[in-house]
Amino acid sequence: MRKILLQISIFSSILILIFSLNRIFMHFTFISDNLVQNKNEFFLMYILGAYHDIRFLSAAFLPLLLCGFLSLIFMKFNGGGGYNTIS
Structure with a gap:
């Protein structure tokens, strides 16, 4: 589970x-100087661009994170699934 979270x-x-x-390259190429x-x-x-990027990534990785948690739960119920330790 730690490997999944780290990845x-x-x-x-x-x-x-x-x-x-x-975003920085687009700013220097397309946006006029009066915004500066x-x-x-x-x-x-x-700030708003980074916020929306983080929202997109959290929605994209949520199924992977849920699969990781569900596999951890099922491994505990099934006696480890062939693994001695859960890390």
């Missing part, structure tokens, strides 16, 4: 980093 965390971090870099003058809107654009 989800690492993969989510990598995707958030890629999405943030994409208003620092509050500039900061809000990046």
Whole structure:
């Protein structure tokens, strides 16, 4: 279970980093300079974008996390399923 959580965390971090870099490149390419003058809107654009990226990733990885928890429960009921320890 720890491996599944670690993999989800690492993969989510990598995707958030890629999405943030994409947002920065799009900002420098497509958005005009008058947005940069208003620092509050500039900061809000990046915060709201990261928030929506995290919501997307949590919805995408929720079935995998539920499968991990269900397999852990069924392994306990079935005597470990051939494993001596559950880590």
